[in-house]
Amino acid sequence: MKFILGSGSPRRKELLAQIGVVADDIRAPDIDETPQKAELPRPYCARMAREKVAAVPADADDIVLCADTTVALGRRILGKPDDRAEAEKFLRAMSGRRHKVITAVAVKRGGKLWQRDVMSTVRMKNIAEDELRAYLDTGDWQGKAGGYGIQGPASVLIPWISGSFTAIVGLPLAETANLLRAAGYPIYGESS
Numbered sequence: 712m713k714f715i716l717g718s719g720s721p722r723r724k725e726l727l728a729q730i731g732v733v734a735d736d737i738r739a740p741d742i743d744e745t746p747q748k749a750e751l752p753r754p755y756c757a758r759m760a761r762e763k764v765a766a767v768p769a770d771a772d773d774i775v776l777c778a779d780t781t782v783a784l785g786r787r788i789l790g791k792p793d794d795r796a797e798a799e800k801f802l803r804a805m806s807g808r809r810h811k812v813i814t815a816v817a818v819k820r821g822g823k824l825w826q827r828d829v830m831s832t833v834r835m836k837n838i839a840e841d842e843l844r845a846y847l848d849t850g851d852w853q854g855k856a857g858g859y860g861i862q863g864p865a866s867v868l869i870p871w872i873s874g875s876f877t878a879i880v881g882l883p884l885a886e887t888a889n890l891l892r893a894a895g896y897p898i899y900g901e902s903s
Contacts, residue, residue, distance in 0.1 A: 714896060717767040717777035722862070726882040727776075731899045732891065740766035740777065744790065752783035753813050757828050760815035764824065771821045774894045780881050782857030783811040789857040795847055798858035802846070802868075805857065807837040812857070814878040818890040825890045829883040831874020833861070838868055 714732065716724060719739035727734070740763045746755050759779035767775045782789040784804055792798035815828035838846075846865060852858040859865035861872070861879045877884045888898045 712895075713770070713773045715767060715769055715773055715775045717763055717775050720778075720881055722860070722881045723778060726877055726880060726884060727887075730884055730888055732896070738767050738769075738775075740764075742766050744779075746788050746790075750788075751786060752781050752788050752811065753828060753830065755788055756781040756813040756815040757826065760817040760826060760828070761824070764817040764819045767819075769819070774818060774820045774891065774896050776816065776818050776887070776891070778814055778816045778882050778887075780812065780814045780856045780878075783813060784808070791854055791856055792852060792858045795852070798852035799843065799847055801858040802835075802838060802843060802852075805835045806843075807835065809834045810857070812874075812879045814875075814881060814883055816883065816887050816890055818894045820894045823894070825893050827883070827886045827890055829875050829878040829886055831872060831876075831879050833869055833879060834871040835868050836870050842868070 713735040715736045715738055716734035717738055717740050742762050756779050760777055763777035764775055769775045789801045792801055809832055811830055812833055813828055813830045818825045849864045851863045861869055875883045
């Protein structure tokens with residue numbers, strides 16, 4: 712049995728290490744992440760996790776974990792910004808408002824699939840122009856849903872959350888540990 716992390720995210724790798732899980736291999740799937748017409752954020756996020764885990768090649772006894780993090784402003788999905796201008800647009804839209812962060816996790820072993828999603832609420836402060844420019848200048852927005860990562864420089868923009876901090880970062884650890892246990896993966900060296 713091998714544990715395969717189906718994600719190129721360094722944050723997910725670091726979060727798994729916190730619970731003693733180290734991937735034997737990393738195989739980031741290449742799928743189309745375009746939302747379907749009128750698709751809502753939570754079903755979209757769950758579909759992305761399922762499609763990612765299905766796209767990762769693995770042997771029958773291997774355990775594969777994939778996840779997707781989606782930022783939602785109302786019914787609108789804020790993906791990874793294509794450029795600085797789009798990141799600025801996302802941040803201006805969230806400034807002074809609450810938004811949802813959904814992280815869906817999918818684990819497969821052979822023909823079995825386990826899945827969970829966690830939704831958290833995040834409030835972003837009213838962002839001043841100089842703060843917005845300074846944050847965008849860090850480049851931290853690149854490759855992050857909604858154009859920010861709560862664990863980095865954007866943390867100064869977020870005075871309040873309700874939900875799972877690790878899910879907002881990209882992998883809800885309590886739920887992930889339960890999914891891995893269900894698939895037969897030992898957490899903290901437990902025997903499977």
